[in-house]
Amino acid sequence: MTESAALATGAEDPAALVARPGIWQRLGKTARSQPVGVFGLFLTLVVVVIVIFGPYLATHEPDAETTNLLASPSGEHWFGTDLKGRDYFSRTLAGGRITVTIAVVSLALGTAAGTLIGMVSAYVRFLDLLLQRLIDAILALPGLFLILLFITVFGKEVQILIYVLALSVTPPLVRIARAATLSTLTNPYVEAAEVVGASWLRILLRHVLPNIAPTVGTIFAVGVGNLMLVTGALGFLGLGVQPPQSEWGQMIANSRQYVASASHLFIYPAIGLALAVLGVNLLGDSLRDLWDPRLRGTT
Amino acid sequence: MGTYILRRLLLVPVTLFILSFGTAMVIRLTPGDVVDYRLQNSYTPERADALREQLGLNKGPFEAYFSWMSNAFQGDFGSSFVSSKPVVDEVKRRFPVTIELVVLTVLVQAFVAIPLGAIAAVRQNGLSDHSIRIMSVLVLAVPSFVVAVFALKFPPIWWGWLPPLGYVPFQEDPLRNMQVYSIPVIVGALGLMATLIRLTRTEMLEVLRQDYVRTARSKGLQQVTVVRRHALRNALIPVITVLGLSFGGALGGVVIIEQIFSLPGLGLYALNAVQQQDYLVVQTFVVFSGFMFVMVNLVVDLVYAWLNPRIRYS
Numbered sequence: 147m148t149e150s151a152a153l154a155t156g157a158e159d160p161a162a163l164v165a166r167p168g169i170w171q172r173l174g175k176t177a178r179s180q181p182v183g184v185f186g187l188f189l190t191l192v193v194v195v196i197v198i199f200g201p202y203l204a205t206h207e208p209d210a211e212t213t214n215l216l217a218s219p220s221g222e223h224w225f226g227t228d229l230k231g232r233d234y235f236s237r238t239l240a241g242g243r244i245t246v247t248i249a250v251v252s253l254a255l256g257t258a259a260g261t262l263i264g265m266v267s268a269y270v271r272f273l274d275l276l277l278q279r280l281i282d283a284i285l286a287l288p289g290l291f292l293i294l295l296f297i298t299v300f301g302k303e304v305q306i307l308i309y310v311l312a313l314s315v316t317p318p319l320v321r322i323a324r325a326a327t328l329s330t331l332t333n334p335y336v337e338a339a340e341v342v343g344a345s346w347l348r349i350l351l352r353h354v355l356p357n358i359a360p361t362v363g364t365i366f367a368v369g370v371g372n373l374m375l376v377t378g379a380l381g382f383l384g385l386g387v388q389p390p391q392s393e394w395g396q397m398i399a400n401s402r403q404y405v406a407s408a409s410h411l412f413i414y415p416a417i418g419l420a421l422a423v424l425g426v427n428l429l430g431d432s433l434r435d436l437w438d439p440r441l442r443g444t445t
Numbered sequence: 446m447g448t449y450i451l452r453r454l455l456l457v458p459v460t461l462f463i464l465s466f467g468t469a470m471v472i473r474l475t476p477g478d479v480v481d482y483r484l485q486n487s488y489t490p491e492r493a494d495a496l497r498e499q500l501g502l503n504k505g506p507f508e509a510y511f512s513w514m515s516n517a518f519q520g521d522f523g524s525s526f527v528s529s530k531p532v533v534d535e536v537k538r539r540f541p542v543t544i545e546l547v548v549l550t551v552l553v554q555a556f557v558a559i560p561l562g563a564i565a566a567v568r569q570n571g572l573s574d575h576s577i578r579i580m581s582v583l584v585l586a587v588p589s590f591v592v593a594v595f596a597l598k599f600p601p602i603w604w605g606w607l608p609p610l611g612y613v614p615f616q617e618d619p620l621r622n623m624q625v626y627s628i629p630v631i632v633g634a635l636g637l638m639a640t641l642i643r644l645t646r647t648e649m650l651e652v653l654r655q656d657y658v659r660t661a662r663s664k665g666l667q668q669v670t671v672v673r674r675h676a677l678r679n680a681l682i683p684v685i686t687v688l689g690l691s692f693g694g695a696l697g698g699v700v701i702i703e704q705i706f707s708l709p710g711l712g713l714y715a716l717n718a719v720q721q722q723d724y725l726v727v728q729t730f731v732v733f734s735g736f737m738f739v740m741v742n743l744v745v746d747l748v749y750a751w752l753n754p755r756i757r758y759s
Contacts, residue, residue, distance in 0.1 A: 282456065283463035286735040290700050291715060295468065295727075298719050299475045375588050379701055382590045383716075398591060405598040416591045424586035431582075 176436065183432025189425025193246055200243040206233035208240040209390045216408045226410045229400075238414045241392035245381070246422060248304065249373040252311035257366050259312065260319025261358070265350045267320060268327035277320070284317045293376070294385060302388050307380070311373065322365060326358035360437045367430035367437075371423040378419050394419045450747070457739050461732050468731045469510045472724055478502055479526040479722045500526050513725060517732070523725035525718075532729045535714065542612060543710035546633070546702065547695045549626055554634040554641060555688055562645025562684075563677055567668075569650060577642065585639035593632045593705045612708050629706045633699065637691060644687055648680035655679075682752045689745030 167175075177184050196203070205224065212231035219226045225234035267277045284292065296310040330336065331354065339349050380386035381395025389396065394415040401411035480493045480502065497503050504512070513523055522532045565577040600606045615622040652658065653676050661675045662668075700712035707713075711730065718726035 279456075279459055279463060282460045283467065283735070286460055286464060286738045287468075287731060288700070288712075288734060288738075291712075291719075291731075291734070294700075294716060294719050295471060298722075299471055371586065378588050379590055382588075383701065383704060395588075395590070398588075398594065402594055402598070405594065406602050412594065416588075420587045420591070423588075424582065427582060427586060 180432040180435065182428050183435075186425050186428025186430075186432060189421055190429050193242070193422045193425060196239055197243050197246050200239040204233075204236035204239050206236045208232065208236040208392060216404070216411075218408075219410055225414045226408070228411055229404075234410065234414060237392040237397065238394075238418055241394045241397050241415060242418050242422065244304065244387055244391060245374060245377050245394045245419065248308055248311065248377045248387070249370060252308040252377075253315055253366060253369055253373045255308065256312035256315035257319055257362060257369075260316040261323045261355075261362050263316070264320040264323025265327045265354055265358070268324045268331065269346055269350060274324075278324075281317045281320055285321075289314055290376075290379070293380065297380070297385050302385065304387060304391075307377075307386060311376065314376075315369065315373065319362070319365060323358055323362060326361045327354050330354050330357045364430075364434045364437050367433040368427075370430065371427040374419065374423050374426070446750075450743070453743050453746075457736070460739060461735050464735045465514070465728050465732050466510060469513075469724065469728050470506060472719070472722065472727055473506045473509075475722055477722070479724075482721050483527065502526075509724075510728075513728060517729075522729040522732075525726050526723045527718075527721050532726050535726070536711065536729065536733055539709060539711045539714050541614070542708055543699060543703070543712060545615065545626065546629060546699055546708060546710060547692065549630045550633040550637070550695060550699075551688060551692050553630055554637050554691075557634065558638045558641035559645050559677075559681070559684065562642040563649050563672065563680070565642070565646045566649030566653060566680075567672055574646075578646075581639040581642045584635055589632055589636040590701055590705060592635060593629075593702070596628045596632055597705070610707065625706075625708075629702050629708065633695075633702050637695070641684065641688065641691075645680065645684050648683055649676060652676045652680040682749070685752065686745055686749045689741065689748065692741055692745075 210232060212227065214223075214227050214231045215229060217223055217227040217231075219234075223233050223235065225238055228234050228237065263277065267274045293310055293314050296313065297307065300306045300310070327350075333353075336349060336353050339353055344352075377386060377393075378395030378398070381393040381397075382399040384396070384399065387393035387396055397415040398412060398419075401408070401415070405412045478497075479500070480496050481488070483496065484492060494503075501509060501512075516523065520533070522536075524531050525535065528535075561577050561581075565574040568574045609621065609624045612625055613621045658671060658676055661671045666675075699710065700716055702708070703710045703713040704716065711734070715727065715730040715734075717723075718730065
């Protein structure tokens with residue numbers, strides 16, 4: 147029985163007889179087709195290492211104040227010291243850790259919430275009408291203003307920043323997930339699932355979610371860099387992470403007066419932020435090219 | 446088409462109501478109120494109560510919101526709690542500052558990004574294509590506040606040239622006004638340019654493969670004519686849409702630029718109002734910028750339909 151099945155497929159599709167290349171071969175092929183993406187992956191991995199192992203890589207306690215103020219970079223202090231004599235290398239590591247964590251966690255939360263709400267909204271009619279009006283309203287507000295409003299009301303703690311940023315990325319994702327769900331729902335297999343009595347939850351999770359996952363995944367991959375910039379911008383405006391905890395945007399804002407006299411204070415967090423954003427953007431672009439079926443094979 | 450426009454217009458008041466009601470309720474959740482800010486040193490409970498009475502802060506949130514709304518229908522959006530000036534006057538005074546910034550930013554962005562995107566597409570995989578793409582990726586990664594600090598701090602050190610600060614209205618001194626705007630506009634446009642370059646390039650690549658472009662070439666037209674008259678015009682349809690939408694977004698997104706370059710625009714006004722809990726200013730700002738956003742989007746959609754007759758809204 148199994149033999150005849152194998153023979154049948156073999157007869158129909160000679161390509162099936164050729165062994166499928168191993169996972170490493172396929173990864174290598176993908177990597178060669180996306181050299182820029184590999185560079186982005188490398189930068190992203192550096193960022194990931196900083197986020198996970200930052201505290202072990204730090205040479206000093208990031209918040210420890212000394213009398214060695216505004217020292218230039220040296221063997222003892224690789225990135226020099228700041229106004230309060232704190233080791234700037236350790237502070238840059240700690241700052242990057244918090245910037246990246248806030249961006250990634252809030253985007254993940256917002257994406258998950260937006261996807262769920264979008265799917266449900268597309269499926270449940272009466273809810274849809276209400277939700278879409280609410281989202282119209284939120285989208286009509288300038289994004290940064292919405293964030294400012296909520297931060298002022300609820301405070302500037304890291305947790306709250308994460309929730310507020312997540313809230314700010316949710317509405318557009320609801321729109322995208324809703325549109326993708328609506329187009330998936332027209333497929334005959336969804337109708338078939340309904341006919342055999344699958345619950346709405348099963349239909350959404352088993353039949354819709356896998357179909358809209360590439361779209362949502364692409365939005366996530368392309369959005370991380372932007373969210374890092376927003377986190378940094380909040381820190382720069384003094385509305386983000388509060389001292390003594392360091393954060394890239396906040397460090398850049400505090401170094402404004404010393405750009406000429408102690409340029410290392412400005413340069414390191416600025417380069418850190420730019421490289422991190424560059425890395426995730428390049429990686430995100432490559433992933434989009436790989437995941438988006440419309441772009442496949444165009445470049 | 447008529448019913449489509451009518452339906453969109455009917456939704457505008459709904460959106461603005463949800464927006465202003467939501468904001469009014471949320472901002473009243475903030476601990477404390479504007480009285481703390483105004484009295485600071487001369488604070489006594491009696492004075493605070495008197496001031497609350499005078500500003501109408503002793504009303505409940507619903508009562509306060511609906512009395513503001515019924516006045517707003519008659520064109521009276523109340524006065525600022527901090528400066529006691531009518532909010533409408535302040536918005537009228539500050540709106541030109543912001544709109545000039547936004548229009549100039551969008552124009553500079555379009556006039557630089559569209560030609561670059563088109564060149565990249567025409568020379569696909571050539572040297573200029575690669576350099577334009579690398580440049581746009583790099584520019585996208587550098588935060589606009591970093592560019593702004595650079596632009597403000599380094600020219601004085603390197604060339605002894607100080608970028609002019611201090612807003613002057615265009616009608617008073619056009620030259621000075623343009624000088625003040627030059628750096629904020631360039632900084633703002635840089636941040637938005639990369640997306641537009643990429644979009645123009647993608648659209649151009651698609652259009653350049655179309656039959657009518659081949660026809661235009663085969664009848665012996667010059668490359669410049671083919672690109673400008675046949676390809677670019679069609680590729681620009683989606684680009685203009687995105688440009689229009691970014692215009693709507695930029696209206697409120699200029700907060701950072703206004704803050705760094707201390708331009709007395711709407712964004713800065715709203716930022717301060719939120720922090721000082723100047724409720725009526727915040728509510729009016731939300732209604733105003735929401736209205737602008739919705740109308741700009743409607744116009745963009747209609748222009749899109751006009752440019753591309755295959756689109757039919759129903």
